[in-house]
Amino acid sequence: MRDGPASARVLVVDDGSLIRLYYREALEAAGFEVAEAINGIEALEKVLTDRFDLLIVDINMPKMDGVSFLRTLRARDGEAGAIPALVISSEAGEQDARDARAAGANYYLVKPVAAADLTLHVAVLTGTPSGGALA
Amino acid sequence: MASVNPTEPLVASDIRITDPEFRRFCDFFYRRTGIVFGDTQRVYVDRRLADCIVAAGSRGFAEHFARLLVEPREMERLISLFTVNETYFYREEYQLRCLTSTLLDGIVARKRIGQPVRLWSMPCSTGEEPYSIAIWLLENWAEVDRWDIEIIGSDIDTKVLEAAEAGEYSERALMRLPRPLVDKYFTRIGDKRYRIDEGLRGSVQFSRVNVIDQAEMARWRGIDVVFCRNMLIYFDEVSRRTAAGNLYDSLAPGGYICLGHTESMSRISPLFEVRRFPDAIVYQKPEEGGHA
Numbered sequence: 001m002r003d004g005p006a007s008a009r010v011l012v013v014d015d016g017s018l019i020r021l022y023y024r025e026a027l028e029a030a031g032f033e034v035a036e037a038i039n040g041i042e043a044l045e046k047v048l049t050d051r052f053d054l055l056i057v058d059i060n061m062p063k064m065d066g067v068s069f070l071r072t073l074r075a076r077d078g079e080a081g082a083i084p085a086l087v088i089s090s091e092a093g094e095q096d097a098r099d100a101r102a103a104g105a106n107y108y109l110v111k112p113v114a115a116a117d118l119t120l121h122v123a124v125l126t127g128t129p130s131g132g133a134l135a
Numbered sequence: 136m137a138s139v140n141p142t143e144p145l146v147a148s149d150i151r152i153t154d155p156e157f158r159r160f161c162d163f164f165y166r167r168t169g170i171v172f173g174d175t176q177r178v179y180v181d182r183r184l185a186d187c188i189v190a191a192g193s194r195g196f197a198e199h200f201a202r203l204l205v206e207p208r209e210m211e212r213l214i215s216l217f218t219v220n221e222t223y224f225y226r227e228e229y230q231l232r233c234l235t236s237t238l239l240d241g242i243v244a245r246k247r248i249g250q251p252v253r254l255w256s257m258p259c260s261t262g263e264e265p266y267s268i269a270i271w272l273l274e275n276w277a278e279v280d281r282w283d284i285e286i287i288g289s290d291i292d293t294k295v296l297e298a299a300e301a302g303e304y305s306e307r308a309l310m311r312l313p314r315p316l317v318d319k320y321f322t323r324i325g326d327k328r329y330r331i332d333e334g335l336r337g338s339v340q341f342s343r344v345n346v347i348d349q350a351e352m353a354r355w356r357g358i359d360v361v362f363c364r365n366m367l368i369y370f371d372e373v374s375r376r377t378a379a380g381n382l383y384d385s386l387a388p389g390g391y392i393c394l395g396h397t398e399s400m401s402r403i404s405p406l407f408e409v410r411r412f413p414d415a416i417v418y419q420k421p422e423e424g425g426h427a
């Protein structure tokens with residue numbers, strides 16, 4: 001048993017190291033636990049070997065982009081295939097958002113995303129309105 | 136060196152540098168680095184040179200000088216001993232403010248999403264400057280997650296680059312960084328020693344570059360902002376102009392150079408336009424189709 005309630009675990013998938021750091025700092029300050037992956041391939045490895053409550057996914061990434069990652073993930077049965085995903089992309093076009101939705105994104109935000117907005121959306125999507133603690 | 140017994144280990148005080156040797160050395164060092172030493176620095180130069188000769192196990196100036204020409208490791212040691220690497224976090228912070236208040240707006244306006252923003256700390260010494268840029272952006276730039284930001288740190292001195300990559304700092308290096316930022320981005324690893332956050336470490340790429348070497352500099356193109364602070368003060372006019380020309384070629388059209396507060400490009404090179412912004416004076420490479 002851990003002391004206190006467990007924190008919701010978030011996997012940040014983005015090829016920008018400063019971006020991952022920015023999201024991680026914001027989410028950790030709000031009480032979430034954060035892991036990172038630099039592209040879709042690394043993210044797949046992590047979701048298959050570890051447990052996450054939410055994925056934050058960028059679209060434009062080398063090796064495997066966000067849309068291919070989500071498609072591959074959603075094609076899987078079981079828990080991993082059903083983890084909620086918040087796509088955060090620099091692409092502001094409607095078609096980009098539709099493509100992400102079709103691939104399995106639960107929600108779509110356009111960068112830049114302020115730290116307060118990020119933690120709010122993550123709290124709602126993980127069902128932990130008061131910070132990262134899971135009820 | 137005839138008075139030195141060749142079988143006994145040399146100590147630095149045994150070594151005498153003659154006037155012609157001093158001049159030969161200064162000339163050689165200048166041509167390799169752009170850094171000038173005058174007669175007023177004679178004592179400083181002689182002492183370091185003697186240390187270098189002893190550390191390398193050479194038998195005197197002539198032998199060591201010959202080795203410098205063929206042994207890159209000895210040249211590196213020499214450069215490390217003779218460069219001034221003084222630096223600290225958030226040094227001349229007003230330029231970082233200028234970056235986020237003014238420069239970046241214009242830079243990203245010319246970019247498509249996905250094109251990197253390239254910031255170059257040249258010279259970076261032990262890394263405080265490029266890491267400061269990263270921290271400043273994380274703390275002060277609302278668009279930090281929207282752009283692919285590349286931060287590069289370069290220096291001629293391989294020893295400082297190793298330190299930069301290790302990312303460990305004393306309290307002194309952190310004295311100007313607000314305490315909450317120290318707590319946020321560093322871990323205490325011992326008595327007055329701190330290690331920088333892994334993510335920050337990974338966000339800066341370090342490389343050895345000699346700013347006056349045109350062939351080496353040709354590998355660096357499309358830079359949006361160069362921080363070139365507190366290096367040109369060690370150069371003479373000729374090497375300053377060479378450095379300015381090389382940096383000009385490395386910049387993207389419309390890119391900027393930020394110099395140290397005692398340095399001024401107007402006296403060095405007419406290639407750049409002086410831009411007086413509220414937070415700082417910086418120098419801009421003219422836009423394509425613009426005029427100097």
Ligand SMILES: C[S@@+](CC[C@H](N)C(=O)[O-])C[C@H]1O[C@@H](n2cnc3c(N)ncnc32)[C@H](O)[C@@H]1O
Pocket residue numbers: 167168169170218219220221222223226257258259260261264289290291292295344345346347362363364365366395
């Ligand atoms: C005083 S430090 C400045 C560090 C930092 N920019 C700052 O302002 O705090 C000067 C650095 O310039 C480097 N340097 C000297 N000559 C150089 C050259 N030709 N090419 C690249 N770096 C050089 C030295 O190794 C040293 O680390």
